[in-house]
Amino acid sequence: MIYTDWLYWLFVFVAVVTYYIIPHRFRPLVLVASGITFYSYYAGSYVFLLLLEAIAAFVLIHISIKKKKHWMYPAAVIGVVLVLGYFKYSNMFITTLNDLLGFLHQPFLPTAEQIVLPLGISYFTFELIHYIVERKRGSLPEHKPASFLSFLFFFPTMVAGPIKQFQVFYPQLTARFQLDHALIGVTRIGIGLFKKMVLAGTIDLLAEPVYSQAGIASSDTETLWIALIAYTFVIYFDFSGYSDIAIGTARLFGIVLPENFRFPYLARSIAEFWNRWHISLGYWLTRYVYFPLGGSRVPTYRIYVNLMCTMAVSGLWHGAAWNFVVWGLFHGLMLCVHRFYVKQIKTKLKPVPRWLKPGTTLLAIGITFFGVTLSRAFFILPVADGWKLVLRLFGLT
Template structure:
């Protein structure tokens, strides 16, 4: 892991000091140079891919400013999506086609070597798309091209987010140094490292039986349930630990980036869960997938369709395998059920008495946690193995 490398923290210290000693106008250049150095060290020549994407985007933006054309921004966004698709999903596509053709006993000649996924390309692509869309809408502050480069190559969030917004990030480059940011940043980094290295790694030992089909076959029912619940917490401490480290590191530079997790397992509904879990991703999907599809301002069947599409994209973003698609669709179904209950069922019943509300709150939290936990089956395992585990968990096999 990058964050356990002592050289990384030495790099953070040197870059942070340089950031504060240079004039304000030079700060974006420091962050850009720091990001390029960081990425080159850990990802090698893939830095040229990311630089090429940003440079092409800047050229298209400049072209759009000189020549009115409706296709320039969509072309830039499509280009970013295609690059992500090639590196992350082409292998999945070829393997799927091969399986389909073998099922009908027909040869499928094209093959693809296992591509190396560029470090952090999912976060990079989503932030670039955000920038392009908001630039097209005219929602960004005036800035020079170096502003985009500093934003995209801000190394604390390049690998594991959170997904930033340019209009929030860029003005902070002019902020004065504040001593209180240092203890806060160090403390937040410490919390993140503790979550990742102590809690997640320790609980992972309890979750071990569900990581393999052999482990599932050799475990009894109670062991499987305990392992699945443990895995649910492994995912939380792992993801939120990375976010804490990124948030704390960014604060050392006086930059506040979005919170990504807010006690998600205390959510009283699946909708509330997605307002607490991977918050920056949920906000991005809402803004650039759900709303463009029509959001909730359309007919109810269309709203359900929009929710399913959005959560399917969420599943694909998490991993290039069909089990992640199933996981995303699982959450889409839960969101549709919740919306149907809120809109169609709940209004037909009288309000819950005050003395019952604590009990209903606990029950709501338990039901939400149960649904989220069951969905993890398809996050950790391929579809068939996940289905087998689901049957075992409910005593159906």
Template sequence: MLFNSISYLIFFPLVLLCYWISPARFRRPILLAASYVFYMSWIPAYGLLIGELTAVNYLLALAIDRFGSQSRYWLLAGLVVNLGTLCYFKYTNFLLKSVLDGLTFILPFFHCPMPASESFGLNVILPLGISFFAFEFIHYLTDVYKGDKPIANALDFGLFAAFFPSQIAGPIKRYQDFMHQLAEVPVFDRDLFHRGFVLLLQGLFKKVALSDNLAPLSNAGFAATGQLGTSDCWIAVAAFTLQIYFDFSGYTDMGRGSAMMLGYTLPDNFNFPYLASSLSDFWKRWHISLSTWLRDYLYVPLGGGRCQKSRKYRNLLITMLLGGLWHGAAWHFVAWGGFHGLGLIANHQWDDFVGRTPFLQKFHATLPAKCLCMLATLFLVVIGWVLFRADTLSQALSLIAGLFCPAPSTVVAPLLASSPVLSALGVYCLYALLFSLRSWRTLPWLERIHSQPAFALTLPSRACLYAGVVLAVIGFAPPQPSPFIYFQF
């Protein structure tokens, strides 16, 4: 079930109604049942898989907590179960295909017959959100292993695992935060409900009006690599850069908004990532729940940054390569991770160099230098997205070359002229400037605008505004909605 589907439009109000009108003790079971309905609406059988994984992890955590001396083995078993499931569904075909490609390259040298390509590969469908489930379970088992208390109530653990607003594409929850909320009796908070609704609308606009209208531009560009002019390449790449942000942050907003309306808060995943001043800053702003997970459960166990520089860089590179592979079972995702890993290493070295050079230190504090850093970071991120989006490495390289080779544009540029996306972007920028930017930085002129009586809106006025946003979403909705990009991960 998609957050931007008509099914969800029916499902969510029903859940909301049942949830808030029923007595407090029934609310969690209702939410758990709703979460499984949400998940099983796609492939019902996979509901069992998630149920089994939840049960196994629940028992493993209890075992880790109980058998202190053997807890390491229980943790290992947990890692094998979770990573094994992830690898089976996500990486088996990738590994087999890579082996086949390797054999195709090597066997002719030994005059051996080629294996039939049909014999390679499993006919499995990737369960939705399996990567997110696996990461949450690993985090849970590891934290219990480190000494945190496991969740005693199976219902609570089931809800932590399957909570539908964060089920498919995160944000990756921390069980301590979530359990803290579960411990309290859910009380209807009008303000939280209202903020959740606004976030839901904001996410809907990002997804439907922006991301879905940007998708045809980037799809057309990436489908016709080699025939693109310079402007075509830039438009396609810029479209994807914005599309992936609006798609993922829109999804997260809708998930967080839905959770808020149910009385829960989920961690934020984005903090104006394209305004980052360096790559390491970018990873503090982009997919925050994943980057902190990678930091806590991969980078730090590998040795982290408190060691020799060469080892620190190695850890960084491994973390980013695996982070890239987590995004998808393909070499271009690994390349994307590697690109960011190398970028982060260069970033660290540059920071060291600046720290040693007083002139550069001074220059770095100035506004032009900050703007320059932001532009350079954005450029690197955009190049990285080409590796991420392209189907193959050669396609990515062809597109990157196209960015700098002058050629007439006939493919994507005309599409942009017919797309309403620029108007939608304009509206969003205005909205972001007036409302979202305020949460990022305190600006006196913005505060003055917000202190105007016009901003103290009453319920009828707000209802009109929200109806306007809904109408705008309907108006900008393209005939063909595109699926969430992060669903495949």
């Protein structure tokens, strides 16, 4: 793990000190240089791919605005999506196509084994799309190219987010050193490391039965439920730990990043869960997928389609395999059911007596947690194995 490497923390210290001792106008350059150095060390020559992609997108959107070349705006978006698609989804596409054409008794296309997914490219792509769209909309403050690159190559968020917004990030580049920022930053880093290395690492031992087909086959129903619940907490502590470390490191630079988790397992509905879980991703999906599809301003059946499509994109973003798509559709279905309940059923029910509300709140939390936990079967395993796990959980096999 990057964050257990002492050299990384020495790098952070040098970057932070350099950031504060130089004039404000050079700070973006420090962030660009540190980001490129960080990415080069951990991902090698792929840094040139990200640089080329960023520069090309910046030039295209600049020409689109200044020269009224409107076709360059969609070209920039499509370009960055195609880059992500090639590196992340080529093998998924080829494998699926070969499976569908299995009657030929030979691969229709060879699997591109040499394609390696560049570190953090999913986060990089989503932030770049955000920048392109908001720049086209005219909602970004005036800035120089170095500020744009510092936004994309801000190394604390390059590996696992949170997904930033340029208009929030950019004004903070002139902040002075404040002791409270540093203390908050160090504290958040400590909390994040504790979550990842102690809590996630320890609870992970309980989750081992659901990591393989053999473990599923050899475990009883009770053990599998314990393991899947444990995995649900492993995911939370591991991922929120990453976010804490990123948020804490950014604070050392005087930069406040968006919170990514707010006690998601206390959510009373699946809609509330997505307002508490990976919040920056939920915001991005809502603004750049759900709203462009029509959001909630369309006929009812279209709203459900929009929810399913948005969560399918969420699943694909998480991983290049069909089980992630199934996981996303599972959440989309839960969102549709929740919306139907709120719009068609809840409004017709009598108000809950005050003395019953604590009980109904606990029940709502329990139902939501149950649905989220069950969906993890398709997050951790291929579709067939995930389905076997679900059947075993309910004693059906």
